[in-house]
Amino acid sequence: SYVLTQPPSVSVAPGQTAYIACGGNNIGYKSVHWYQQRPGQAPVLVIYYNNDRPSGIPERFSGSNSGNTATLTISRVEAGDEADYYCQVWDTSNDNAVFGPGTKVTVL
Amino acid sequence: QVQLVQSGAEVKKPGASVKVSCEASGYKFTNFALTWVRQAPGQGLEWMGWINPYNANAKSVQNLQDRVTMTTDTSTSTAYIELRNLRSDDTAVYYCARADPGGSTYYYVFWGQGTLVTVSS
Numbered sequence: 001s002y003v004l005t006q007p008p009s010v011s012v013a014p015g016q017t018a019y020i021a022c023g024g025n026n027i028g029y030k031s032v033h034w035y036q037q038r039p040g041q042a043p044v045l046v047i048y049y050n051n052d053r054p055s056g057i058p059e060r061f062s063g064s065n066s067g068n069t070a071t072l073t074i075s076r077v078e079a080g081d082e083a084d085y086y087c088q089v090w091d092t093s094n095d096n097a098v099f100g101p102g103t104k105v106t107v108l
Numbered sequence: 109q110v111q112l113v114q115s116g117a118e119v120k121k122p123g124a125s126v127k128v129s130c131e132a133s134g135y136k137f138t139n140f141a142l143t144w145v146r147q148a149p150g151q152g153l154e155w156m157g158w159i160n161p162y163n164a165n166a167k168s169v170q171n172l173q174d175r176v177t178m179t180t181d182t183s184t185s186t187a188y189i190e191l192r193n194l195r196s197d198d199t200a201v202y203y204c205a206r207a208d209p210g211g212s213t214y215y216y217v218f219w220g221q222g223t224l225v226t227v228s229s
Contacts, residue, residue: 033215035153042203042219043153049210054217086153090213095167097143097214099153 002091004100011106018074020103022087025068030089032070034063036103038083045083047072074105082107110134112204112220119226120194127190128223130204138162139187142206143216144178144189146200158207159187182190192228201225 005023012018022032032050035043045054047063050070060075074081087100115129130142145157157168161180168176177190187204202223205216 031210031213031215033213035216037153042222043216044219045215045217048215048217049213084152088215089155092212096157096169097155099145099155102152 001094002089002098004089004098006085006087006100006103008101009104009106011108012074012077013108014077014079016077018081018105019078020072020074020085020105022070022072022085022100023068024070024089027068027070027089028066030065032063032065032080033088034061034072035086036081036083036086037086038066044087077105077107081105110206110218112206112218114202114204114220114223115135115226119228122194122196122227122229124194124195124227125192126225128202128204128225130187130189130220132185132187132206135179135206136179137182141214142180142187143205143207143214145203145205145216147170147203147222148197151200154181156202161187167215191210191225194225196227199225199227 009035034047039042046061050065051063062073064071084102086102111133113131138161141160142160144156159166159178166178175192180187204220206213206218
């Protein structure tokens with residue numbers, strides 16, 4: 001089965017840029033989706049198809065995907081961005097979704 | 109607007125069964141598959157399986173196949189997941205989510221609010 005890796009935590013100062021990596025074998029050939037989850041809440045899709053933003057998601061959120069790493073970038077970080085972030089792909093060989101283990105973003 | 113509304117929290121004893129519902133509104137129920145995802149306390153998201161309400165075809169992950177049943181009721185636009193022979197490590201928040209297709213991938217824009225299932229003796 002397809003496996004995704006993420007760093008457990010990322011710390012960033014307000015106004016700076018956060019980079020959250022998602023690793024997988026040749027993940028650049030897949031579409032990667034990203035979710036934000038605040039404590040006690042359901043996940044919220046923030047990026048789909050590697051770099052598309054659903055309506056209502058600020059332009060500060062962007063994504064990229066190449067080789068073995070996809071990256072979620074949060075520019076001009078705000079206190080409200082503090083949350084867990086999960087990457088997700090579709091494993092076509094097993095016909096199921098795969099989530100990364102999640103990255104906790106802390107705003108200093 | 110699209111909404112997925114789940115049933116309330118449950119407390120069950122080990123070995124019992126639980127059935128969680130997810131009522132959909134704001135779109136044609138049979139046009140989209142529904143996925144079930146669970147999250148144990150302090151842990152990440154675990155994809156459990158999905159069901160196509162159009163033809164009732166369902167698939168669950170291998171390690172749950174013998175204990176889980178997913179169904180839908182198109183007359184009420186409601187999806188159900190039943191988990192049998194509950195164990196303490198089934199304690200989790202269970203989410204339903206609509207699977208939006210895109211070529212060779214699916215992603216999840218719309219989620220239910222979650223249902224906490226606690227398994228404790």
